[in-house]
Amino acid sequence: MKRSIIDLWVGIFVAIGLASIAFLSLKVANLTPQSADKSYALYAEFDNIGGLKVKAPVKAAGVLVGRVSSIELDRKNYMARVNLSIDSQYNFSQDTSAEILTAGLLGEQYVGLVQGGDPEDLKPGGRIALTSSALVLEQLIGKFMTSFAEGGAAKDDKQP
Amino acid sequence: MFETLLSPLRKLGHWVIEAIWRLGVISRFFVAILMNSGQSLLRFHLVIREMYFSGVLSLIIIVVSGLFVGMVLGLQGYTTLVRFGSADALGALVALSLLRELGPVLAALLFASRAGSAMTAEIGLMKATEQLDAMSVMAVNPIARVVAPRFWAGVLSMPILAALFNVMGIIGGYAVGVLMIGLDSGSYWSQMQANVDLHVDVVNGLIKSLFFGMAVTLIAVYEGFDATPTAAGVSAATTRTVVTSALVILALDFVLTAFMF
Amino acid sequence: MPNNSGSFCPIFLVIENSVSTDSFIEFRNVSFAYGERSILKNINLSIPYGRFVAIMGGSGSGKTTLLRLISGQVHPQQGEVIVGGRHVEKMSTRELFEHRRRMGMLFQFGALFTDLSVFDNVAFPIREHTHLPDSMVHDLVLMKLAAVGLRGTEHLMPAELSGGMSRRIALARAIALDPALMLYDEPFTGLDPISLGAIAHLIKKLSDALGTTSVMVTHDVQHSLNIVDYVYFVANGEIVAEGTPDEVRASSSPWVHQFVYGEADGPVHLAYPATTSLADDLGLGGAHV
Numbered sequence: 001m002k003r004s005i006i007d008l009w010v011g012i013f014v015a016i017g018l019a020s021i022a023f024l025s026l027k028v029a030n031l032t033p034q035s036a037d038k039s040y041a042l043y044a045e046f047d048n049i050g051g052l053k054v055k056a057p058v059k060a061a062g063v064l065v066g067r068v069s070s071i072e073l074d075r076k077n078y079m080a081r082v083n084l085s086i087d088s089q090y091n092f093s094q095d096t097s098a099e100i101l102t103a104g105l106l107g108e109q110y111v112g113l114v115q116g117g118d119p120e121d122l123k124p125g126g127r128i129a130l131t132s133s134a135l136v137l138e139q140l141i142g143k144f145m146t147s148f149a150e151g152g153a154a155k156d157d158k159q160p
Numbered sequence: 161m162f163e164t165l166l167s168p169l170r171k172l173g174h175w176v177i178e179a180i181w182r183l184g185v186i187s188r189f190f191v192a193i194l195m196n197s198g199q200s201l202l203r204f205h206l207v208i209r210e211m212y213f214s215g216v217l218s219l220i221i222i223v224v225s226g227l228f229v230g231m232v233l234g235l236q237g238y239t240t241l242v243r244f245g246s247a248d249a250l251g252a253l254v255a256l257s258l259l260r261e262l263g264p265v266l267a268a269l270l271f272a273s274r275a276g277s278a279m280t281a282e283i284g285l286m287k288a289t290e291q292l293d294a295m296s297v298m299a300v301n302p303i304a305r306v307v308a309p310r311f312w313a314g315v316l317s318m319p320i321l322a323a324l325f326n327v328m329g330i331i332g333g334y335a336v337g338v339l340m341i342g343l344d345s346g347s348y349w350s351q352m353q354a355n356v357d358l359h360v361d362v363v364n365g366l367i368k369s370l371f372f373g374m375a376v377t378l379i380a381v382y383e384g385f386d387a388t389p390t391a392a393g394v395s396a397a398t399t400r401t402v403v404t405s406a407l408v409i410l411a412l413d414f415v416l417t418a419f420m421f
Numbered sequence: 422m423p424n425n426s427g428s429f430c431p432i433f434l435v436i437e438n439s440v441s442t443d444s445f446i447e448f449r450n451v452s453f454a455y456g457e458r459s460i461l462k463n464i465n466l467s468i469p470y471g472r473f474v475a476i477m478g479g480s481g482s483g484k485t486t487l488l489r490l491i492s493g494q495v496h497p498q499q500g501e502v503i504v505g506g507r508h509v510e511k512m513s514t515r516e517l518f519e520h521r522r523r524m525g526m527l528f529q530f531g532a533l534f535t536d537l538s539v540f541d542n543v544a545f546p547i548r549e550h551t552h553l554p555d556s557m558v559h560d561l562v563l564m565k566l567a568a569v570g571l572r573g574t575e576h577l578m579p580a581e582l583s584g585g586m587s588r589r590i591a592l593a594r595a596i597a598l599d600p601a602l603m604l605y606d607e608p609f610t611g612l613d614p615i616s617l618g619a620i621a622h623l624i625k626k627l628s629d630a631l632g633t634t635s636v637m638v639t640h641d642v643q644h645s646l647n648i649v650d651y652v653y654f655v656a657n658g659e660i661v662a663e664g665t666p667d668e669v670r671a672s673s674s675p676w677v678h679q680f681v682y683g684e685a686d687g688p689v690h691l692a693y694p695a696t697t698s699l700a701d702d703l704g705l706g707g708a709h710v
Contacts, residue, residue: 012216013320014320024326029361108355286535289532296494
């Protein structure tokens with residue numbers, strides 16, 4: 001086989017490889033080129049984040065508005081500080097609340113934002129004050145069991 | 161009686177010593193390839209030519225196998241996930257299994273049996289027909305002229321083939337999950353995108369395949385170069401290439417996985 | 422087996438350990454063994470410049486090893502191999518490659534590179550060792566192919582050639598860089614009589630034209646005696662006889678006579694020297710009772 005044809009085929013081969021890697025990066029791993037000016041940061045502190053992961057979606061009314069950019073433990077109050085990266089086209093009021101929700105019974109966990117009524121919007125870097133923690137299944141079952149046992153013994157309605 | 165008890169033990173001992181000895185020889189061979197790579201990297205058309213034989217000619221088998229593996233993953237993954245009510249996670253399951261494990265490993269196994277065995281047989285036959293001797297008598301180092309270009313071609317081809325295998329597998333999973341079973345196309349991709357990390361999953365998978373490519377081509381060129389120069393010797397070397405490559409790929413996969421993930 | 426090595430060997434000029442010699446190739450007390458198996462024992466020979474020498478002997482007599490010693494593919498356990506005034510066994514890898522650049526070798530079955538075309542095969546040593554422009558490489562290759570009478574085959578692959586043709590292409594490749602020394606390893610093996618005659622004629626013509634020193638290892642007596650200047654006979658790793666072709670034909674040595682005229686019986690026996698008798702092996706003798 002002539003050399004030029006071999007060169008052509010190897011060129012096609014390498015192009016296929018580069019296209020595959022591009023596909024894996026962009027379409028599969030979703031490496032969308034997020035520039036800094038298109039999103040702004042917020043943070044929220046939770047008692048317990050359950051199984052929330054970095055890069056988990058942030059949703060408002062079920063619409064994806066951002067992602068979890070990092071998670072760390074606050075050394076002073078030992079709460080989980082979750083940093084969010086929010087798409088700059090969405091603004092949230094200062095009394096917005098954040099909660100950690102689960103998609104389906106065993107699905108992934110995400111941060112849900114509920115818009116409040118305050119006319120003032122949260123500034124970039126601001127803190128979402130109202131938070132409610134993740135539902136941890138074991139704790140839930142534990143609570144249910146104790147209340148069930150107590151309820152059975154004292155017939156005392158202790159449901160929240 | 162004592163002898164019959166001892167002889168398997170002795171065989172085992174021989175086998176271990178032989179294995180360690182071969183490891184030493186193959187490591188020296190690897191160093192020799194690296195030392196003699198300058199010429200083949202300067203005359204890159206030698207590498208390109210070998211990439212045609214090891215890479216381009218492996219395209220068909222990679223595309224077809226990748227598609228089928230993805231389809232099987234889609235089918236099996238769906239039947240399992242649907243029991244837990246998480247059929248939506250199919251995209252993530254297919255992509256993660258492929259990117260982290262199946263893509264690099266299966267592509268390397270296919271590469272070993274398609275290109276590695278051909279490499280061994282070719283170099284072994286060159287040795288049997290005195291072509292390597294002829295080369296060294298012409299003052300051309302066969303490691304620099306024959307072995308090194310094949311080695312680098314294999315190392316470069318392997319990640320490309322693994323990436324292509326991954327893409328075909330994801331497309332195969334899509335074909336079964338979305339087109340056949342009727343899952344939502346959007347959730348297939350979004351679940352995948354939400355769970356696949358570029359660095360941890362994609363890049364590490366490709367690094368794996370780079371290591372596999374080095375191991376497979378090193379074994380292939382070594383077995384060819386070391387083959388007994390007869391028809392029986394070359395065929396035995398070809399078999400050894402496939403068997404040793406498969407074992408090394410799986411063992412190396414464990415080690416790399418333990419390091420990476 | 423008559424041990425003639427002493428009486429037939431004229432080179433007892435044990436000069437000091439100097440390398441100055443008027444021979445192109447000189448072996449001094451060379452012994453070689455593969456592990457325990459002794460291949461060559463105490464070989465002394467000397468080949469002057471421009472001479473065409475044949476080394477003859479039966480299969481497994483160690484004659485191919487002699488060639489490998491000259492080309493530096495193997496090194497002797499004892500003794501000295503001197504080519505062009507330099508010790509081959511003491512050469513570094515770089516010097517060895519330098520040495521091989523001035524040397525051409527025709528292998529037993531040609532050893533053409535099966536993945537390269539005829540043109541690329543002949544061009545191979547030129548491209549590897551010179552930086553000539555493509556047009557000049559092209560002209561040189563066509564000249565070499567013309568020299569072996571195979572111009573027009575340059576686009577064929579080695580698999581498309583007959584045995585005789587590929588041998589001639591290999592010859593063209595071996596002479597591509599006009600070597601000062603040509604080595605031929607069994608150049609006549611497996612050829613039909615016409616190809617064989619053609620190759621023999623070609624080898625003679627080329628070595629005369631180029632003035633190269635040539636060493637040919639062969640067991641084809643008749644064709645070799647027609648083209649060489651001098652013959653060494655090797656048996657069991659030793660030189661058992663030597664002389665010009667005329668001397669060899671007229672030799673009274675029973676060994677040489679047997680070899681040259683291909684007689685089945687003589688000093689060399691057909692049977693492998695077994696340690697037990699056939700009757701014992703078959704359990705018929707009853708001697709062990």
